[in-house]
Amino acid sequence: MERSQAHEEWERARRDFHQLVEHADKAALRRPSNGTRWTNRQLLFHMLLGYLILRALLRLVRIFGRLPSGASRRYARLLNAGTRPFDVMNYLGSYAGGNTLSPHRMLVMFDHVIDKLHRRLDAESESDLARGMYYPTRWDPFFREYMTLADVYRFPTQHFDFHRQQLTLN
DSSP: OOHHHHHHHHHHHHHHHHHHHHTOOHHHHHSBOSSSSSBHHHHHHHHHHHHHTHHHHHHHHHHHTTSOHHHHHHHHHHHHHTHHHHHHHHHHHHHHHHHHSOHHHHHHHHHHHHHHHHHHHHHOOHHHHHOEEEOOTTTOTTOOSEEEHHHHHHHHHHHHHHHHTTOOOO
């Protein structure tokens, strides 16, 4: 894995997130996004959430990456079977988070999670980054059937960039 590329992507996303939030007025934040049922504010929270859930995703790879591959394959199948409830919770969580957290708080959280990711990635060994597991491909278009820890570190920025195109702030 080219660590510097992940670091650069996170910093680009941080700058972009700040620009989006700091230049959006209340009316723009309340406007519907393009292609989702969320407002721009709710979608911004969802974009932040992609980075926040990374800690849990990394933990899963650390656990399942040490087990026989059949364990994570079965786990991924189970999660794929629960896609519909996941989609509901994903929608409601971003709806609630976007309506509850202030834009300023979202910025603080974004900065905090990016800082932690930088430190965590720098502490990873090459063997840890190569460890992987099977993922529920129906949960997100950026989940591949099998992902290494290095792949998982790249996921939130792919998610961010995809949803960035759905914002209607400008």
